Amino acid sequence: MAILVTGSTGTIGMQVLNHLAGHDVEVRALTRSPGNAQFPAGITPVRGDLADLESVRAALEGVNTLFLLVPNVADELTQAMLTLTAAREAGVKGIVYLSVLKGEAYADVPHFAGKYTVERMIEALDLPATILRPAYFIQNDVRLKDPLSKFGVYGMPIGGKGVSMVDIRDIGEAAAIELLRRERAPAPLGRETYALVGPDSLTGTSIAAIWSEALGRAISYGGDDLVTMESRLKATMPAWHALDLRLMIGRYQSDGAVASADDIARLTKLLGRAPRSYRDFAKDAAAQWLKG
Structure with missing residues (x-):
């Protein structure tokens, strides 16, 4: 039997595949273009698209x-629910679902709801x-290289x-750990929920301070202007998607998305180490940028 990874060519999917590679289990990666896919050694590309139910069934x-x-x-919810139905009908014994932190609370944010x-x-x-309920991805901020480097602003x-x-x-490591645990279990296992979070509660101002340290220059926080964002x-994206993300960031501003001590302790136990920090990411990114 095998593990099937969806979203395999994206940022998170590739992290999951990297952490599954070399574990002596069959891993298949769903992709619309198997011939063009570049996966780690031992990963088998499988043609399919979550928008095409028959390809998912196959x-x-x-x-x-x-x-x-x-x-x-736009049809994320339909794709997810129908894929789960297909998995249930196919007799899949274990599922790892990538959800989001605060999904139950941010009722006005479409992809959270x-x-x-x-x-x-x-x-x-x-x-x-x-x-798995991940918070905002640290690596999203790689896209802020130009305003950080050229204008001294965290945007x-x-x-x-x-x-x-x-x-x-x-995220990739936690997903792989749970996929392997469920794949190797002799019978289906009970439900588990993990918040995937970092060790720090980060604000716009505190992140600007971290970048000031990492880049060796003064970095300021660009402010809370959601309309400009x-x-x-x-x-670069459809209007519905831009509004969805604006609503998400708006809830970050009004409510935050801070992990509890129990969230961090559970993730630490799952990983066997403390989760990585934003400061370490910024330090590494700054070193790479300075190298050109």
Whole structure:
């Protein structure tokens, strides 16, 4: 039997595959273009698309364990629910679902509300699943290199309430640990839920201070202007997606997304070490940027 990884060519999917490689289990990666995919050694590309249910059904043949990552698309909820239905009908014995931190609380943020609905489906049908709830990805801030380096500004308007940002490598490792545990179990395991978070409560001002230290120059926080952020995002994505992300950042500003001590302790136990910090990420990124 095998593990099937969806979202395999994306940032998180590749992290999951990297952490699964070399563990003496069959791993398949769902992709629309198997011939173009570049995966770690031993990973088998499988043609499929979560928007094409029949391709999902075909890809699930012979699969024991599923990593379900659904991209932020307009029909994300439908894709997730139908894929779970197909997995259930195919006899999949273990699921690891990538949800989001604060999904139950941010009811006005479409992709948060959708992911929490999927969690409710998992609970209602008593599916053998691990639900992973990541906070904002630390590596999203790689895209802020130019304003940081050229203008001395940290431009993500996350506000002052605090966000426990998570390193994508910790997401991939946590997912792989749970996929392997479920794949190797002789029978389906009970449900588990983990918050995937970093060790620090980060604000716009505190992150600017971290970058000041890492880059050796004064970095200021660009402020809480959400309208400008949405306008900027619309240049590279559909308007609905830009608004969805603006609503998310707006809730960060008004409510924050801070992990509890128990959240951090549970993740530390799962990983066997403390989660990675934003400061370490910034230090490494700054060193790479300075090298050109």
